[in-house]
Amino acid sequence: MTRMRTEAPVARVHMPYGAGPCWLVTRYADVQTVTSDRRFSRAALVGRDFPRITPAPIAQSEAINLMDPPALNRVRRLVVKAFTTAQVEALRPWTQRTTDRLLDGMVERGAPADVAAHLAGELPVMTISQMMDVPAADRSQLRRWAMAMMSMSAEDTSSAAAAKTALRGYFAELTAARRRNPGDDLISALATARIGEDALGADELAVLAMLLVVTGHDTTTYNICNIVYTLLTHPAHLAHLRARPGLLPQALEELLRHIPFRQGVGIPRVALEDVELGGQVIKAGDIVHVSYLTANRDELAYERPDELDFERQSPAGHMTFGYGSHHCLGSHLARMVLQVSIGTLLSRFPGLSLAVPQDEVRWNTVSIWRYPLALPVTW
Numbered sequence: 407m408t409r410m411r412t413e414a415p416v417a418r419v420h421m422p423y424g425a426g427p428c429w430l431v432t433r434y435a436d437v438q439t440v441t442s443d444r445r446f447s448r449a450a451l452v453g454r455d456f457p458r459i460t461p462a463p464i465a466q467s468e469a470i471n472l473m474d475p476p477a478l479n480r481v482r483r484l485v486v487k488a489f490t491t492a493q494v495e496a497l498r499p500w501t502q503r504t505t506d507r508l509l510d511g512m513v514e515r516g517a518p519a520d521v522a523a524h525l526a527g528e529l530p531v532m533t534i535s536q537m538m539d540v541p542a543a544d545r546s547q548l549r550r551w552a553m554a555m556m557s558m559s560a561e562d563t564s565s566a567a568a569a570k571t572a573l574r575g576y577f578a579e580l581t582a583a584r585r586r587n588p589g590d591d592l593i594s595a596l597a598t599a600r601i602g603e604d605a606l607g608a609d610e611l612a613v614l615a616m617l618l619v620v621t622g623h624d625t626t627t628y629n630i631c632n633i634v635y636t637l638l639t640h641p642a643h644l645a646h647l648r649a650r651p652g653l654l655p656q657a658l659e660e661l662l663r664h665i666p667f668r669q670g671v672g673i674p675r676v677a678l679e680d681v682e683l684g685g686q687v688i689k690a691g692d693i694v695h696v697s698y699l700t701a702n703r704d705e706l707a708y709e710r711p712d713e714l715d716f717e718r719q720s721p722a723g724h725m726t727f728g729y730g731s732h733h734c735l736g737s738h739l740a741r742m743v744l745q746v747s748i749g750t751l752l753s754r755f756p757g758l759s760l761a762v763p764q765d766e767v768r769w770n771t772v773s774i775w776r777y778p779l780a781l782p783v784t785w
Contacts, residue, residue: 416684442730488595518761539591628777663724
C-alpha cells in the first residue's frame, strides 16, 4: 500500500464483490477531499450494486452513514443533542467498576488468560448496552449478530443477511417501545430529541440505534485486542508508557493511528461530477473508496509515519474514526472505554506479557476487522 500511495495515489481497482471497477484514494490530503467535498456523495449509493469487500452491503438505505448534507446534518444534530460527551463521562465510573470486575474474573481463572474473551469481548458491548439500556439477556445475541454481519466470505452471505434483518427487527421493536415509554437512556434520548419541530422518524431511529450498538462496541472490542498485542510486542514502548502513565491518552491516539484496524475499505462515495484528483479524472458516477489505513501512514502528513512514537506532535489527526461529515459519532465513547480498559490492565498487571510466542497468535481472516482471535496473556 505504501507503493500505491506514492506511485498511484488515486488508482483504478476491483473489489471482491459488486459491479465494476472503482477508484481507491490513499493519500491523507486526497482522503480529506473525498470525505469532505460535496462533489462526492454517499446517498447516491442507495440502490447501486457498488464495489465492496462484503458479499452484501452492510449499510442500510435509511442509515446515517448513507446520508449527505443537509439531511445528514439534521440527523447528526439530533444525535449530538442526545449523545453528549457529558453522558459518556458520566458512564466512566460504571465502566471502571465493570473493567475491575472483568479483570477480577480473569485473575480468579488464573494465568494464562485470554484478554479477548475476558475483557475485549465483554466490556465494549456491556458499556454501549448500559448506555442504551439494552436488556442484559439480549447482549450476547446482539454481539453474535454483529459479528455475523461483518463477514467478507461469500459462504456467509445468507447468515450475514439474516443477522442484519434480525438486528433491524430487534431495534425496531426496542425503539418503538422507548418512544412510547421513554426512560433515562440513550435510545430514549434519541427518541425524544427535538430541534424545533424536527425529530427522528421511526425507521431513522431504529436503524440509528442498531448502528450505534453495533459500531459502538465492535471496533472498540477489536482495538482493545490490537492495542494490547501491540504494546506487548513493543516492550520499549510499553516501558515508556508504564514510566509515564499520564501519557496514556496521547499514546492511545498514536496507537490508533499506527495499527491497521480493518482488512480493507468501508463505505465508498459516488462522484456527482467530474473531479480531478491525484492526477486522475474521476468521472461523474464513478465509485470512490478511501483508505484510512494508508492515510494514517502518509509520509506527507506525518514524519516517520511507520514508526510508533508516543511523543509524536503532529498537526494531522489520525483517521481511524473517519473524517469529515461521517466522522464517527461514538468516538468519545470509544476513547473513554479504551482509556479505562487499557489503563486499568496496565496498572493492575505490571508483569503483563504474551503467554504464547508472537507468531502463534492467530488473526481473523473473515471479518472486515483486523484483530487477534485470542490473546493469551500471563502476569
